[in-house]
Amino acid sequence: MGTAPIDMREREALCDLLAELGPDAPTLCEGWDTADLAAHLVLREHFKRGTDEQMAAEKAKGLPALIARLRTGPPPVPWRVPGLRTLMNGLEYFIHHEDVRRANGLGRRPDRPDLDALAWRMTGFAGRRAARRIRPYGLELRPPGGSPRRFGSPGGAVLHGEPTELLLYLSGRRDAAEVRLTGDADAVAALQGADTAV
Template identity: 45%
Template sequence: MTSSSRPLAARERVALADLLEELGPDAPTRCEGWTTAHLAAHLVTRDRRPDTTPGFALEATPVGRPFAAWSHHVEDRLRAGSRYADLVARVRSGPPRWLPAAWPPVSAVVDTAEYAIHHEDVRRARPGWTPRALPRGDQDRLWGNAVLFGRLAAGGVPGALVLRRTDVPGVERRYRSGTPETVVAGEPLELLLWASGRRDVARVTTG
């Protein structure tokens, strides 16, 4: 399988591992308070410790706080007790084959947004970063993720929220009705970053 024919989630995983390896453990990221070592430990924990999944999934909710505390405890122990090079190698290799997260259909659902977003968290914490030019097929895949994240983002926007693609005319997604109406326009990766809370680095226009 050529690199261009591999699933987007797999390609983003490898590209992020390459960047983590290049930058070392102390580089900044767009995740507040996290270095590249923190991010690597998070990804390995997420890949290999199913018991931390509820904490990551429910972290933003009151009921999820005890689960999130456990997930972050596991991350911190892993980061403190592991060589950074080993963490990056585990990020690159992904979860063991016996875990459902390693199965390609599952990975496509749960990893595409995760690795695309965190790849940009590292890229966009560096001086002089520029947006990537992604193929149409990749942008189409990320549009589906942006639509899902938009449902959460809409809860913090008064009135209606509209996500609008700028790379494909006439494609948009509306959440709720009423006024005011907030229109966020950009390519799908940028919309995904905006909807996931990276609004200071997402290349979008709002109106």
């Protein structure tokens, strides 16, 4: 696994995969190929809004140039500030890495306890947001071998899975996430119909 920060590890792994797959490979982001995703990441880190014109301008530079820019790392502030870097970029790169991996037939990566710990931390935010969107029903997140998290009313929908998979589901990657959904039928239907994407 190495000792590099999560955001740098995920960045490098994603860059390697983008280089391997090329600019036209699919992603889980609707309407985006790998070149679109790389352009989005470059624009995001340089605080540009990502308009259609800006995306087109970045894509026109070519995937190798976008990958080279991503490999240099983000600007120092705020992206490299200790404590903030993992929260701001760790999950961004994890989720987009999975967007590319899973759209191209690569499954879940086991034995990533640091990613699971970070994902579990962030399920607090994602779970609250999802629970608000399915009111009056509640939501429970249940990782294997751990204490569940509950949001809203008891007896609602129950989402089972590894923390990274729960986060992928809650961030809109439902079909790709390896989870199991149980609980009250109306609450389950509400969750399945809710827009929880980020």
